[in-house]
Amino acid sequence: MDEDETEVWDPDEEPDRTQVWTDQGRVRLMARRCDTCIFRSGNLMHLAPGRVKGMVEAVVRDEGHVTCHDTLSYSDGDLPGAICRGQEQHPTAGPRSMFLRIARAQGEITLLHPDGREETVPYTSIPSTYTKEQDEPGESPAFVHGE
Secondary structure (H helix, E strand, O other): OOOOOOOOOOOOOOOOOOOOEOOOOOEEEEOOOOOOOOOOOOOOOOOOOOHHHHHHHHHHHHOOOOEOHHHOOOOOOOOOOOEOHHHHHOOOHHHHOHHHHHHHHHOEEEEEOOOOOEEEEEHHHOOOOOOHHHOOOOOOOOOOOOO
């Protein structure tokens, strides 16, 4: 690899198996979008062009979810796995996630705060769509893919 080239990690090469279930059988969701969320504008994670769009398409097609990169097993922190808040707020990908539909059916979800604190709340108590107040420090809506 030349000095000028940047190595781009491809999660398809080594899929992460981070668990987003709590020990009590609830779905864990990030309480807010992290500062470098892939659903913020500006491609803060330096992903390949079209990568987020492909992830959203896969979530919709497979009824899956996007795990918050701050909680992946190879991340620097020690947070337990959680679904990305930006994906949950995405107008297409959020409603298609099977885990989030399970959380709605259970009536509760466990929010993971950036400091590692977990809080179980009624699913209906969390805002179901993006609002500007939820997105500090950024100002972009969840459906903007940063591309």
